[in-house]
Amino acid sequence: MQEKEPRAPSIQTRVTDGVRALIIDGTLSSGAALSEVALADDFGVSRTPVREALKQLQTEGLVVIRPRVGTFVTTPSxxxxxxxxxxxxxxxxxxxxxxxxxxxxxxxxxxxxxxxxxxxxxxxxxxxxxxxxxxxxxxxxxxxxxxxxxxxxxxxxxxxxxxxxxxxxxxxxxxxxxxxxxxxxxxxxxxxxxxxxxxxxxxxxxxxxxxxxxxxxxxxxxxxxx
Known part of the structure; x- marks a missing residue:
């Protein structure tokens, strides 16, 4: 039986992994504001997968989303x-x-x-x-x-x-x-x-x-x- 080719990561997964890596290695510093538009341009995607990626990263404790204010890299206490x-x-x-x-x-x-x-x-x-x-x-x-x-x-x-x-x-x-x-x-x-x-x-x-x-x-x- 021929082995199946591994599935390519979804667009949202690719964006999530990419932004996570930028936060972990310090490219995006604590407290930095994150622009959905800028991230969408950087990753060559629409704003929807960026928005979903940021929600996932908020559950991981890496970003904080403040309604009507913006999204920021978490600054740990x-x-x-x-x-x-x-x-x-x-x-x-x-x-x-x-x-x-x-x-x-x-x-x-x-x-x-x-x-x-x-x-x-x-x-x-x-x-x-x-x-x-x-x-x-x-x-x-x-x-x-x-x-x-x-x-x-x-x-x-x-x-x-x-x-x-x-x-x-x-x-x-x-x-x-x-x-x-x-x-x-x-x-x-x-x-x-x-x-x-x-x-x-x-x-x-x-x-x-x-x-x-x-x-x-x-x-x-x-x-x-x-």
């Missing part, structure tokens, strides 16, 4: 970031534990290579390159856990965090670049030792350290001062 990082800590801690007890799997060699390239980026002062490798490091741990449900929840959470943009912000804290890579080495060493309990603990500690560096590097204009 301190509380929202804290809550998402609490969930990130739980999921990545569990993933590190699951990966550690799986034995020899392809993701381990990929993690070794990731850390090697990250060392080079740190030595070169390549913050952008290192930020991309941070995203890859965490993704490899999720993939190495081999748990589809965990990975599904993780992807949804990471979309809400627009993580690539936030990594750049956290790395702006003096000394954080070296600290982050040292923590990655420690996480990998424990995973390779096959100690699941300790792997979960050190992974959670790493996520908490990342959260602290991020919050110390951010300003929240609408936050009330004591």
């Amino acid at each position: 301190r509380r929202e970031i804290t809550e998402l990082f609490q969930l990130k800590e739980l999921l990545e801690g569990a993933a590190a534990r699951l990966l550690a007890v799986r034995g020899t799997v392809p993701e381990l060699e990929l993690l070794r290579e990731n850390v090697r390239r990250a060392d080079e980026a740190v030595l070169a002062g390549d913050v952008d390159g290192y930020a991309a490798l941070v995203h890859e490091f965490h993704t490899l741990i999720i993939e190495g856990a081999d748990n589809d449900k965990l990975a599904q929840h993780y992807r949804m959470m990471m979309n809400q965090l627009a993580y690539t943009r936030l990594v750049q912000t956290s790395l702006s804290k003096p000394g954080r670049l070296v600290e982050s890579e040292t923590e990655h080495h420690h996480v990998l060493d424990i995973i390779l030792s096959k100690d699941g309990t300790t792997a979960e603990r050190v992974m959670r500690e790493h996520v908490r350290a990342s959260q602290q560096a991020l919050l110390e590097s951010m300003t929240f204009p609408n936050e009330r001062r004591p």
Whole structure:
């Protein structure tokens, strides 16, 4: 029996994925106004799929639609970031534990290579390159856990965090670049030792350290001062 050709994504899906990617990588910054007309021109479509795409992205927490005002990229509050990082800590801690007890799997060699390239980026002062490798490091741990449900929840959470943009912000804290890579080495060493309990603990500690560096590097204009 001849295999069916995979269906091309719908116009709405293509627009949704495209706008989501622009928000996550920081091309569309927090608080940016989104024009249906401009997006329709950019993607070569009518306004209808753009409008539906923006509704979907609002359900994902990436944009906010204000009737009779406009649509804007979400600006997360301190509380929202804290809550998402609490969930990130739980999921990545569990993933590190699951990966550690799986034995020899392809993701381990990929993690070794990731850390090697990250060392080079740190030595070169390549913050952008290192930020991309941070995203890859965490993704490899999720993939190495081999748990589809965990990975599904993780992807949804990471979309809400627009993580690539936030990594750049956290790395702006003096000394954080070296600290982050040292923590990655420690996480990998424990995973390779096959100690699941300790792997979960050190992974959670790493996520908490990342959260602290991020919050110390951010300003929240609408936050009330004591």
